Structures are given as C-alpha cells and as structure tokens.
Amino acid sequence: MSNSILRQWIARAGGPAILVIAILLALLLIRAMPGDPVDVRLAATGGADNQTRAELRQQLGLNDGPLQQLFRWITGLMRGDLGRSLASDRPIAREIAARLPWSIAIGGGGLAFGVAGGFILALLAAPRGGAARLTSRAAAILGQATPAFGLGLLMIWLFGVQLQWIRPFTGGLTERLALPLLVIALIVCGPISRVALAAFDDARAAPWFTAARAKGLSENATLFRHAGKHAFLASLAGLTPELAWVIGGSAVTEVVFSVPGLGGWVVESIGARDYVALQAYLALAICWVAASHAGVNLARKWLDPRPRPLQ
Amino acid sequence: MSRVPAALVVAAIVVAALAIASRTLDPHAIDLSARLAGPDARHLLGTDHLGRDLLARLSIGAGRTVIVLAIVLAACVSAGIAIGLAAAIATGATEMFLLRLMQTAAALPRLVIALAVTSFTGLGLLSAGLAIALTGWARYALVAHGLAREVMGREHWRAAVALGAHPFRAGIRHILPVIIRPMRAFAGADGARIVVTFSSLAFLGLGADTGNPDWGAMIWEYRLFLFDAPRLPLAPLVAIVGVALALQLLFEPPKDSRPAVQSSSPGHLER
Numbered sequence: 001m002s003n004s005i006l007r008q009w010i011a012r013a014g015g016p017a018i019l020v021i022a023i024l025l026a027l028l029l030i031r032a033m034p035g036d037p038v039d040v041r042l043a044a045t046g047g048a049d050n051q052t053r054a055e056l057r058q059q060l061g062l063n064d065g066p067l068q069q070l071f072r073w074i075t076g077l078m079r080g081d082l083g084r085s086l087a088s089d090r091p092i093a094r095e096i097a098a099r100l101p102w103s104i105a106i107g108g109g110g111l112a113f114g115v116a117g118g119f120i121l122a123l124l125a126a127p128r129g130g131a132a133r134l135t136s137r138a139a140a141i142l143g144q145a146t147p148a149f150g151l152g153l154l155m156i157w158l159f160g161v162q163l164q165w166i167r168p169f170t171g172g173l174t175e176r177l178a179l180p181l182l183v184i185a186l187i188v189c190g191p192i193s194r195v196a197l198a199a200f201d202d203a204r205a206a207p208w209f210t211a212a213r214a215k216g217l218s219e220n221a222t223l224f225r226h227a228g229k230h231a232f233l234a235s236l237a238g239l240t241p242e243l244a245w246v247i248g249g250s251a252v253t254e255v256v257f258s259v260p261g262l263g264g265w266v267v268e269s270i271g272a273r274d275y276v277a278l279q280a281y282l283a284l285a286i287c288w289v290a291a292s293h294a295g296v297n298l299a300r301k302w303l304d305p306r307p308r309p310l311q
Numbered sequence: 312m313s314r315v316p317a318a319l320v321v322a323a324i325v326v327a328a329l330a331i332a333s334r335t336l337d338p339h340a341i342d343l344s345a346r347l348a349g350p351d352a353r354h355l356l357g358t359d360h361l362g363r364d365l366l367a368r369l370s371i372g373a374g375r376t377v378i379v380l381a382i383v384l385a386a387c388v389s390a391g392i393a394i395g396l397a398a399a400i401a402t403g404a405t406e407m408f409l410l411r412l413m414q415t416a417a418a419l420p421r422l423v424i425a426l427a428v429t430s431f432t433g434l435g436l437l438s439a440g441l442a443i444a445l446t447g448w449a450r451y452a453l454v455a456h457g458l459a460r461e462v463m464g465r466e467h468w469r470a471a472v473a474l475g476a477h478p479f480r481a482g483i484r485h486i487l488p489v490i491i492r493p494m495r496a497f498a499g500a501d502g503a504r505i506v507v508t509f510s511s512l513a514f515l516g517l518g519a520d521t522g523n524p525d526w527g528a529m530i531w532e533y534r535l536f537l538f539d540a541p542r543l544p545l546a547p548l549v550a551i552v553g554v555a556l557a558l559q560l561l562f563e564p565p566k567d568s569r570p571a572v573q574s575s576s577p578g579h580l581e582r
C-alpha cells in the first residue's frame with residue numbers, strides 16, 4: 001500500500017521536478033551570461049573609472065559569491081521582497097505591478113477574443129463543407145506560418161498608414177491595445193478553431209445528435225446548444241499551450257507596438273543583464289504556468305464533471 | 312506524402328538558383344550610390360538603404376534558416392524519441408513522472424526562454440538551433456510517447472514481450488521503426504514553427520552580430536522603411552511566411568498528434 005502511494009507521489013512529482021530543474025538551470029545560465037550589469041548601466045552615462053565601478057558593484061551586492069546572492073534572493077522571495085532592479089534601482093515588485101496589467105490586457109484579451117473567434121469560426125464551419133472549413137484550415141495554417149512581429153508590422157501598415165483607422169502609437173488606450181490584441185487573437189483563433197471543429201465533428205457522429213435532429217431541432221441549434229459545450233471544452237484544452245501569451249510570450253508583439261508589458265521588460269532586462277529582474281520574472285512565469293493550468297483544469301472539471309479515463 | 316520528394320527537388324533547385332545568384336552579387340557589398348534602388352536587371356529585388364543587394368541577402372538568410380532548421384529537427388527528434396519512447400516502455404510511476412515532466416516542459420513560455428539562452432550564447436547557428444530545440448523537445452517527446460503507446464497495444468509487441476525480450480531492446484527493434492515515419496511527418500509540420508521562432512529571435516536580436524542577414528534581423532533593420540520602401544521589410548517577411556507555409560502544407564501531421572480533449576499529446580504550435 002505504501003509502495004503505491006510512494007509511486008503516486010513520484011509520478012506527480014514530474015511536473016514540479018521539471019520546474020525546479022528549469023529554475024536552477026535558468027538561474028545558473030542567467031549568472032553565466034557574458035556582460036556585466038554594472039558596465040551596461042555605467043555605459044549609459046558615459047562609462048566610469050574603476051573605483052566607481054567597484055563601488056557600484058559593492059552597492060548592488062554583486063561582489064558576493066553567486067550562491068550567496070541566490071540565497072539572499074530566495075530568502076527575500078520568501079519574505080515577499082522581490083528585490084531591486086540592477087538596471088534602474090526600482091523595486092521589482094513595482095515594475096511588475098506596472099507592467100502586468102498591459103500584458104494581461106493584450107495577452108488575456110487576445111486569448112479571449114481568439115477563443116471566441118475560433119469557436120465561432122468552427123461553429124460556422126461545422127454544418128457546411130467547403131468555404132467555411134477552408135477558411136478555418138487556412139486561418140490555422142497562416143496563423144502558424146506568420147511571425148507575430150510580421151503580422152504586427154502588416155497591421156500597422158494596413159490600419160495605421162493605408163486606411164488610417166487607428167493610431168497605434170499615439171492614440172488613446174483602446175487604440176494602442178487594439179492592434180496587438182488583434183494580432184494575438186488572429187494567431188490563436190486558427191488552432192482553436194481546428195480543435196473546436198474536430199469536437200463538433202465528433203459530436204455530429206454521436207447518436208444523441210441524430211436523436212436531437214430527429215426530434216426536429218435544426219442543425220445550427222443542435223450544434224450550438226448541445227455540442228457547444230463539448231466544443232468549448234475542447235477549445236479550453238487547446239487553449240492550454242497558448243496560455244504563455246499572457247506572461248510574455250507576446251514579447252515580440254510588445255516590442256513592435258511599444259507596449260510597456262512584461263515581454264518587453266524581459267527583453268530589456270536581458271539586454272541590461274539585470275539578473276534580479278530576470279529571476280523575478282522566472283518565478284512569476286512559473287507561478288503563472290501552474291496557476292493558469294490549474295485554472296483551466298478547474299474550468300474543464302466544472303464544465304464536465306465526469307471522471308476522466310485513466311491514462 | 313508522395314508530393315514531398317517532388318517538392319523537395321523543386322525547393323533544392325530554387326535554393327541552388329538563389330545561391331548561384333548570390334554568388335554573383337556580394338550581399339555585404341555596400342554601394343552608397345545605389346541606395347534604395349528599385350528592382351532592375353542587376354539587382355533583381357533592388358537594394359537596401361546601404362546599397363546592398365536584397366536578393367543576395369535573402370538567399371544567404373535562406374541558407375542560414377535551413378541550417379538552423381536541420382539542427383533543431385535533429386536535436387528535437389532524437390531527444391523526443393529517446394525520452395518519449397523510454398517513458399512509454401517504462402510504464403508505471405516512471406512513465407507518469409516523465410509524462411508530467413514533458414507536459415510541464417511543453418507549457419513553459421518558449422520564446423522568452425529561447426531569447427534568454429541566445430542572449431547568453433549569441434545568435435550563432437548552432438547555439439540558436441540548440442536554444443530553439445531546448446524549448447521544443449517536449450512536444451516531440453509527447454507525440455512519440457503517444458505513438459509508442461499505440462504501437463504497444465498491437466500483437467507483435469505483446470508477442471515480443473511474451474517471448475521474454477528485454478523491453479528496451481524490443482522497443483528499439485519493434486517500436487522505433489514504426490514510429491519513425493509519423494515522427495518525421497510531425498517534425499516536418501513543426502518546421503514552420505521553427506522557422507518562425509528563429510526569425511523572431513533574429514528580430515529581437517539580442518547578442519547578435521547584425522552583419523548576418525537573417526530574415527528576422529533584416530525585418531528589424533528595415534522596419535523603418537515600412538512606409539517608404541515597403542519591399543525591404545516585406546520581402547523577408549514573405550520569405551518567412553512562404554517557407555513556413557510550404558513546410559506546413561507539405562507535411563500532414565500524424566493523426567495521433569491531433570488534439571483531443573483528453574489526449575496526452577497537445578497537437579498544435581505556439582510561438
């Protein structure tokens with residue numbers, strides 16, 4: 001009995017294990033990056049003599065051994081203190097708090113619209129053959145073949161210059177968010193529509209579907225009301241790999257549209273060799289992965305409380 | 312899939328033609344008297360803001376992209392098959408452990424990790440390739456695992472085990488040849504993601520030597536000319552999308568990698 005419990009624990013440890021390995025590897029790699037945060041920082045003000053450099057290093061705590069620095073950071077983390085940025089001296093927590101809403105707005109909004117769009121596309125494509133299905137397939141394929149920054153540049157050119165509908169850099173909040181959100185939604189809706197379409201197709205083969213149709217319900221109504229839940233569940237499953245968009249998978253999009261979100265911050269921190277910021281980001285990313293996965297799983301359980309077949 | 316060999320031959324001819332064309336025109340030759348020239352007989356796609364021939368730069372970028380693609384595919388396929396197959400054969404708690412490992416690894420934000428690694432190692436072809444492979448192996452492992460599981464349900468596997476064959480040796484002899492082909496198809500379909508990821512890394516260009524005409528880096532360099540000379544940023548973009556599309560259309564991913572509500576293998580791509 002205890003043997004099987006132990007085995008269960010070992011089995012469940014797989015997820016956390018990779019996270020721990022990833023954190024350790026990442027922390028080591030970050031520290032091993034060539035380039036010195038002090039040099040980068042002083043270069044912006046024209047360089048400095050050795051004494052200033054040494055003092056700055058001492059002040060930032062970079063003279064301690066790497067293990068000591070990590071230990072200090074981890075204990076700080078447990079107290080809730082994320083440290084100060086090596087590049088700007090601002091508290092990391094405040095930086096993240098300032099940038100998180102932007103990333104959530106673009107990433108979360110983009111995902112939401114993408115799921116909705118994919119679902120609707122699949123709903124339109126399911127009963128008909130031909131054109132709508134082709135659109136779904138084309139959207140999925142193109143979405144995977146186009147880099148986000150390319151799509152972003154095209155959007156800026158199309159909507160900002162040619163059609164002049166949107167001012168992507170100088171407009172108000174909605175105008176600034178509209179295009180990056182659209183980029184993410186477009187990229188995500190293709191694969192989601194494929195997943196939802198597959199679920200709709202499976203549902204159409206089911207006996208309860210035929211029964212509903214035989215009772216006189218129209219194709220669209222059956223699809224929406226009865227098969228909709230299945231397709232939505234499938235969309236949630238298809239959403240899981242895309243959740244990283246929120247936490248900064250949209251780094252390229254943020255850079256193109258000059259949005260002050262987390263992705264852009266990470267790019268800057270890498271450039272400035274800001275170890276503390278990168279460590280904090282890593283911790284945040286891991287928490288987000290765990291939390292969002294748990295959230296999606298909860299949603300799936302709520303929608304479909306049936307016990308799943310054992311794997 | 313019988314279209315694949317023909318398409319590959321055509322692609323090889325195109326690449327060879329481009330390489331020959333680029334040999335006659337130096338991609339690094341700066342010619343300030345011919346800046347931003349439109350397409351003409353000498354420069355088939357015109358020149359950029361420094362007078363460099365655009366087509367020559369594109370073809371060098373093509374070669375680099377192909378090399379990175381080969382590196383990533385080799386690394387991902389070998390690591391993915393090794394781990395996925397080992398997980399399937401192992402069964403029990405080991406399998407669950409490895410499965411969770413792969414699923415979580417597949418869920419980490421990929422571009423950012425690849426970015427961090429390449430800023431550390433530079434954007435050399437090998438390091439960029441390995442960085443991208445580091446973020447992508449998990450899905451290959453999951454697909455390999457699913458495929459291996461499917462094969463393990465068949466008679467010849469059960470016969471081999473019943474005859475007393477050691478599981479790992481039997482796995483190499485009996486499962487591996489069967490899953491190689493669908494893995495190849497999956498790898499081909501994944502090629503699109505790899506091309507796009509590499510271009511994103513080159514676009515952000517941390518730790519890069521900007522002399523190298525990677526397509527993504529070219530788009531970054533030319534983005535300021537989006538309004539005046541749109542062919543400059545658009546040409547590499549078209550190249551990226553074209554290659555990614557071609558790879559996607561040529562290779563149909565195997566059925567077992569199709570996403571289902573409760574499968575162990577997520578089926579689609581993310582950047």
